[in-house]
Each structure stands twice: as structure tokens, then as C-alpha cells.
Amino acid sequence: MPALLEARGLHAGYGPTQVLHGLDFTVEEGGVTALLGANGAGKTTTLRAISGMVRTTGEVLFRGERIDGRATEDIARRGIAHVPDGRGTFMELTVEENFRLGAYIRRDAEVQADFERMWALFPRLRQRWRQQAGTLSGGEQQMLAIARALLLRPRLLLMDEPSFGLAPLIVEEIFGIMRRVREESRVGILLVEQNANLALELADHAYLLETGRIVISGPAAEIRRDEAIRRSYLGY
Amino acid sequence: MEALAHQIIAGIATGGIYASLALALVMIYQATHHVNFAQGEMATLSTFIALSFIQAGMPYWVAFFATIAVSFLIGVAVERLLMRPVQNAPVLTHVGVFIGLLLIIGNLTGWVFGYTTKMFPTPFESDQPLFGGLVSAHQLGSTAVTLAVLLLVYLFFRHTKLGLAMRAAAYNPRSARLVGIRVGWMLALGWGLAAAIGAVAGMMIAPVVFLDPTMMLGILLYAFAGALLGGIDNPMGAVLGGFAVGVLENLAGAYVVGTELKLTVALIIIIGVLVIRPSGLFGRVVLSRV
Ligand SMILES: Nc1ncnc2c1ncn2[C@@H]1O[C@H](COP(=O)(O)OP(=O)(O)O)[C@@H](O)[C@H]1O
Ligand SMILES: [Mg+2]
Numbered sequence: 001m002p003a004l005l006e007a008r009g010l011h012a013g014y015g016p017t018q019v020l021h022g023l024d025f026t027v028e029e030g031g032v033t034a035l036l037g038a039n040g041a042g043k044t045t046t047l048r049a050i051s052g053m054v055r056t057t058g059e060v061l062f063r064g065e066r067i068d069g070r071a072t073e074d075i076a077r078r079g080i081a082h083v084p085d086g087r088g089t090f091m092e093l094t095v096e097e098n099f100r101l102g103a104y105i106r107r108d109a110e111v112q113a114d115f116e117r118m119w120a121l122f123p124r125l126r127q128r129w130r131q132q133a134g135t136l137s138g139g140e141q142q143m144l145a146i147a148r149a150l151l152l153r154p155r156l157l158l159m160d161e162p163s164f165g166l167a168p169l170i171v172e173e174i175f176g177i178m179r180r181v182r183e184e185s186r187v188g189i190l191l192v193e194q195n196a197n198l199a200l201e202l203a204d205h206a207y208l209l210e211t212g213r214i215v216i217s218g219p220a221a222e223i224r225r226d227e228a229i230r231r232s233y234l235g236y
Numbered sequence: 237m238e239a240l241a242h243q244i245i246a247g248i249a250t251g252g253i254y255a256s257l258a259l260a261l262v263m264i265y266q267a268t269h270h271v272n273f274a275q276g277e278m279a280t281l282s283t284f285i286a287l288s289f290i291q292a293g294m295p296y297w298v299a300f301f302a303t304i305a306v307s308f309l310i311g312v313a314v315e316r317l318l319m320r321p322v323q324n325a326p327v328l329t330h331v332g333v334f335i336g337l338l339l340i341i342g343n344l345t346g347w348v349f350g351y352t353t354k355m356f357p358t359p360f361e362s363d364q365p366l367f368g369g370l371v372s373a374h375q376l377g378s379t380a381v382t383l384a385v386l387l388l389v390y391l392f393f394r395h396t397k398l399g400l401a402m403r404a405a406a407y408n409p410r411s412a413r414l415v416g417i418r419v420g421w422m423l424a425l426g427w428g429l430a431a432a433i434g435a436v437a438g439m440m441i442a443p444v445v446f447l448d449p450t451m452m453l454g455i456l457l458y459a460f461a462g463a464l465l466g467g468i469d470n471p472m473g474a475v476l477g478g479f480a481v482g483v484l485e486n487l488a489g490a491y492v493v494g495t496e497l498k499l500t501v502a503l504i505i506i507i508g509v510l511v512i513r514p515s516g517l518f519g520r521v522v523l524s525r526v
Pocket of ligand 1: 014017019037038039040041042043044045046
């Protein structure tokens, strides 16, 4: 059986600048794969490359089929949800409308049931149901971004620094929710984080990115235990 | 007193036309951040198409809806064939394309339909004076049509999935793609809708100002003034702005500057808004916290 996602020799960049120099990695179904690295290493670009938001060369296979070179909306329609950096919620629209957009491509009858599932995961969003998303706190917006992505019923969820700019308590809450998501569904998660400690706690497998190249990969537990890696790459 | 009421009612009737066109301008502005200077010419072309349908023997309302459908398709085609190739080009390219579009459609209309001024029928006639002669049947009917269009557009954007997707694509195209919305097509649909709204405005104003290839020139200026007054990125504001400009124009024409200088009112409003409050009276205030 092919991996949920596999990248082979993935290059990407902006205009003339090359940012990714041939990445090889896989994401398995139902697990969490962490993509770590310093600021500017190319983590965000990697997620954008998967979603078809930047120009790429090399191969990206989703459930064994090439998706590189396809339009972003087609990639989303195949079941890849993306919580981008900066969250990407629709600020001018209400929480309810953001939910509806999350489920935009779905034609099944379980959308309402999924709304209720999201309300259970994120009770604060239910309280803010008719509020403009731009008026939510940073933590609530991140929750909305995650809910919006999950409402696509993705097979693969790409998350770009969900802890960014949030208070420790909120980060704790969000990672708690992600643990639940991981237990309750078969979705595979590719998690980008600068907060390596947090990400490695949640992840099964991890890749370490340095200036557009993968320098280390392995089971998350091993990387966490390796003091040399921690000191030289993860900075804690 | 009665004369004043008369002027205000006339102002509301033409204001509805400005409001529709202002809405058409805003819809495209929100999605592309460009003002479609050719909106008026597109509406004029639609009105000529309506006239040829009527002359070919179609009943008025059949011609009316057929024109809306054809105009919608023209709008979609303009976006797909002309605007899409330049969507990432610099601003000046866009201005050039819009002006080119304006000239092409204007000349095409003149070439196909001729430059002589033509009568355009109204479906609203009455044997008795309405409300003691205060309002004409056409004013009443065209205002009702305009309000119906505005209401339908509102309901479409508020309460349908497609309307929501179009708003999402206009506000935030990147995120819209990430939820699977085909942003390019939403843009084309927006052009189609704007062209359809413009067509209705053209058919409603033509019986009043008569039909010739330059019919919409002044009207678009008023509509643009209305859109700016209300806020070029706020549909509701633009609609209110359109009505306000209609009333102001009529009152100023009757009591202040005379009919010859009426168009100056539009220019003064445009310049005034740009200088004093560029976001318009109801310019979008996005509440946001970080
Ligand atoms: N839109 C862009 N245009 C040009 N260069 C960019 C853009 N986004 C990111 N970069 C560059 O690409 C490199 C990798 O950035 P990014 O993928 O955002 O890293 P990370 O997410 O790991 O912090 C950086 O050198 C950054 O300056
Ligand atoms: Mg980043």
C-alpha cells in the first residue's frame, strides 16, 4: 500500500530563488509527522509545495497518485486540508460562514453532524457562532482554522505552526485537541512547528529541515532522546 | 412642497439605476481591486440587445429575461477571454484593458446598432395619474424592478452556498482555494452577475434618457460617485450611495445649479470623497485582533 503522502526530490522556490533543494519524505495514514527546523528553513514552503501554492519540480504522490503541478483547489478536493501560516481564516465572515466554507466541497449528509463534532472539540467557537472571525482572539482564530480544515474531512491535514504567537495555556489547549483528533480519526497530520519539544511529544515521526534540505529523520521518540540533536538543531 | 416631493421621487427612481450600477462596480472591485470603467458600455450593449429582441417580436418580459441571460454570458466571456490573461499584470495594464474594453464595446455597439438615438419601450404604463401625478408609472415600476434586483442579489450572497463561495473568493482567494473553491470561476460568475445587473439598469433607464451608444457615459459617472460615496468596497454602502447621489443630483439640478451643470455634481462628489474620506461614508472597517 502506498504511503498517504510521499515526496521525491521535491524542489520549490519563489521566482528565481530556490528554497527547497530536493526533499524526500513520507507521511503515513493516521499518524503525526513533524517537520521541524529554524525560522527560514523552508517548512512553510514545503507545505505550500504540497498544496500547489508555489512552483515545484520533483514528485508529490498522494495515495500513490501524482498531485504536483495540480491546482490548489483540486488538491484540496482530493482530501488535503491546509491550515496555513497566518491561519487563513476568512476574517470578514462569521464563524458559521467559515464552517460552511470548510465543508464547501462536501455533498454528503453528515456536514451538520460534523459541525456538532467541531462544537464539542471547540466549545468556544460555538459561543462565537455569529461573530465576525476577525473579532476572535488569536487562540480562537487558530481553533477556527483547524475546525475549518477538519470540516473538509481530509485524509491529510497540513498544519503550519499552530502554536505561533499564542499564550502557553492556549497552545496546551490546542495540542490537547489535536491529540483527540489524532485518536478519534484516521487523518494523517503533517505538523510544522518551531516549538520542537511540543511537536515531538505529539508526533510519531519527525524530519529536520535545514536551509531547504532534510538533515535528520527518524522516530520522534528517538529524536527527543538524542541530546546532540536537541542541542545542535532544536535549541533546547 | 409638492415640487420638492416630486424631485425627491424622481431622484430615487434614477438613484436606483445608479445604485444598481454602483453595485456592479463594487462587485468587480471587491474581487479584483479594479474599477470596471466599461461597466456602462456593457450595459448599453445589453440594452441594444434587448431592443433588437423586442423588435424581433419578443414580448417585453421575455426579451427582458433573455437579455439578462445573454448579458450574463457576455460578462463571463469578457472575464475569461480578456481579463484572465492579464490578472497578474500591473495596475496600468488593467487600466489599459478596461479603457480598451470600453472603446471596443462602445464602437462595436455603434457599428452594429447605429449611432442614431432610439426610443426604448417601458412595460409600465398607466392611464390614470398615480398619486395625483406625483410619480410616473415608469418611475414606480423601474424602482420596484431595481429594488427587486437588489434584494435578489442580497439574498443570493447571504443565503446561498455559491454566494458565500463568491464572497470568500473575493475576500481571501488563497484561503478560498484551500477549501476547494474554484476562484477563477467565481470571478467569472461575478463578472456575469455584474453584467446582468447592468443590463437591468440599462433597460430601466433607456425609456427615460433614450438609447444611443453613449447613453451610459454620464450615468456611470453618477454610479461611480455613488459607489465612492458609500464605499467602493462595501456593497450596501454603494447602493445607499447610489440612491443618495440620485436624490442629490435632482435637487441640485432643480434648485441649485440648473440642469446643464448637473453632471458637475457627480464630479464634485467624486473629488470631494477622494479628498475628504477616501474609504467612503460606509467604507469597510474590518474588525481584527491579533
Ligand atoms: N513569498 C515569498 N517570496 C520570496 N521568498 C520567500 C517567500 N516566502 C518565503 N520565502 C523565503 O523562503 C525561505 C524559506 O521560508 P519559509 O518556507 O517561510 O521558512 P519557514 O517556514 O521554515 O520559516 C526563506 O528564506 C524566505 O525568505
Ligand atoms: Mg513558516
